[in-house]
Amino acid sequence: MRIYPILRPLIFRLDAERAHHMTIAALNLMPKRPPAFPGSLTTSIAGLGFPSPVGLAAGFDKDAEVAEAMLGLGFGFVEVGTLTPLPQAGNERPRLFRLTDDRGVINRLGFNNRGQADALQRLAGRDRSRGIVGVNIGANKDSPDRIADYVAGVRRMSAVADYLTINISSPNTPGLRQLQDEGALRALLAAVQEARTAGGAPRSESESVPRTASPPIFLKVAPDLGEGEPDQIARVAIQHNVDAIIVANTTVSRPHLSSRHGGEAGGLSGEPLRPLALDALRRFRAASGGGIPLIAAGGIGSVDDAWARIRAGASLVQLYTALVYEGPGIARRIATGLAHKLTEHGFASISEAVGSET
Numbered sequence: 001m002r003i004y005p006i007l008r009p010l011i012f013r014l015d016a017e018r019a020h021h022m023t024i025a026a027l028n029l030m031p032k033r034p035p036a037f038p039g040s041l042t043t044s045i046a047g048l049g050f051p052s053p054v055g056l057a058a059g060f061d062k063d064a065e066v067a068e069a070m071l072g073l074g075f076g077f078v079e080v081g082t083l084t085p086l087p088q089a090g091n092e093r094p095r096l097f098r099l100t101d102d103r104g105v106i107n108r109l110g111f112n113n114r115g116q117a118d119a120l121q122r123l124a125g126r127d128r129s130r131g132i133v134g135v136n137i138g139a140n141k142d143s144p145d146r147i148a149d150y151v152a153g154v155r156r157m158s159a160v161a162d163y164l165t166i167n168i169s170s171p172n173t174p175g176l177r178q179l180q181d182e183g184a185l186r187a188l189l190a191a192v193q194e195a196r197t198a199g200g201a202p203r204s205e206s207e208s209v210p211r212t213a214s215p216p217i218f219l220k221v222a223p224d225l226g227e228g229e230p231d232q233i234a235r236v237a238i239q240h241n242v243d244a245i246i247v248a249n250t251t252v253s254r255p256h257l258s259s260r261h262g263g264e265a266g267g268l269s270g271e272p273l274r275p276l277a278l279d280a281l282r283r284f285r286a287a288s289g290g291g292i293p294l295i296a297a298g299g300i301g302s303v304d305d306a307w308a309r310i311r312a313g314a315s316l317v318q319l320y321t322a323l324v325y326e327g328p329g330i331a332r333r334i335a336t337g338l339a340h341k342l343t344e345h346g347f348a349s350i351s352e353a354v355g356s357e358t
């Protein structure tokens, strides 16, 4: 029996941020052994073997408190963060809103987190054989040199991250998205790659240094991009040896919304973001022609949503907002459903289905 539909009305009576903190506390008590997945779901990208392509998107576990519990609930990988070099309080409350009628969320949290040093300690103590945990890094709001913040994040978090995500797409840190502009992106990625290799782990095929010494770099982009921007970003990312692009973060656009909180400022996620995120993914696929792995996020809440993203070119998918509406069983339900889809369509693995819509 599914318990979440019974719990949900009770949780929804609480303020959204309070409910989130209670959820994190409860998750700390969960068993942490990951389930077994059908072999057809194993997906390899950037040298990492993902047991299921369904991951937890950044922002749920900002301080890396419950990564193992989320792996135990059936996520094939978990992205913690965004973590900034220094602790940061974020914006004033209220700053997190459920848009229940739209099955969406608006947040303007503003990178509230306890900082990288605090998360580092916890991550260093985890059993890495239990699953893939990526670390999403950002810049402090008041930083005089944002690129230096990413460099610091790469240096500090590489030792404990299975992959690092360079997040330049959150709408709640003023000016952050400007790092997606061509010149700024080139400067950022050059600095990030230098910081990575300076760690002593060269990247050529013949290398014997373990990859964990220098984790793959993923780049997370916004869904609000103008004509030509996906081409430009994909080109620069490939030139700078980025290992994958995550498409996408929350949107600052406002499609039609019925909920009371629809007018709040911040980033919109969940169902209303779905068409925009799918379109952005298709644009990145067309721009890159499969030349760089893509990871889809934005409004994924069902097997059909995940399947559509894989067919549109995503090697992996991530979700967050659907967890609020569907409960924690969603990762396993989608994984099981994807295994059925593969059989139904005659594919032996996820990688065979990637981009198969064209």
Ligand SMILES: Cc1cc2nc3c(=O)[nH]c(=O)nc-3n(C[C@H](O)[C@H](O)[C@H](O)COP(=O)(O)O)c2cc1C
Pocket (backbone or CB within 6 Å): 057, 058, 059, 060, 062, 081, 082, 096, 105, 107, 109, 111, 136, 167, 170, 220, 248, 249, 250, 268, 269, 270, 271, 273, 297, 298, 299, 300, 318, 319, 320, 321, 322
């Ligand atoms: C409350 C909330 C906080 C988030 N915080 C972050 C964050 O810190 N860093 C980040 O890269 N994305 C963050 N995101 C964006 C998600 O990772 C994801 O890209 C986006 O919500 C779209 O997926 P979804 O529709 O499944 O939620 C946040 C999303 C929500 C709803």
